[in-house]
Amino acid sequence: MKKLPENLEGYKKTPVFDQESVPRGLLKDHCTKENVWGKIWILEGELLYTIQSEPIEEIVLSRDRFGVVEPQILHFVTPLGKVKFYVEFLK
Numbered sequence: 001m002k003k004l005p006e007n008l009e010g011y012k013k014t015p016v017f018d019q020e021s022v023p024r025g026l027l028k029d030h031c032t033k034e035n036v037w038g039k040i041w042i043l044e045g046e047l048l049y050t051i052q053s054e055p056i057e058e059i060v061l062s063r064d065r066f067g068v069v070e071p072q073i074l075h076f077v078t079p080l081g082k083v084k085f086y087v088e089f090l091k
Contacts, residue, residue, distance in 0.1 A: 008090035019079035029074045038069030045083030
């Protein structure tokens with residue numbers, strides 16, 4: 001998983017999702033637009049974050065480990081039991 005560039009600023013956040021309210025689109029391959037990064041914040045529980053670049057990465061996110069979404073890279077998430085999270089978008 002890459003690191004966020006230092007010069008980014010947040011401009012939008014999703015609502016807080018849980019294992020039952022997570023949109024279907026986040027559970028299958030999707031990506032952000034050009035120049036749009038994401039930061040997946042875990043408030044409770046764990047989320048499996050799969051990055052579909054070569055090599056494929058699977059990372060367990062928790063309150064102690066946020067996820068970095070690179071622009072235009074396919075990825076998806078899988079709840080690991082009870083979870084609460086949101087995504088912050090940055091440019």
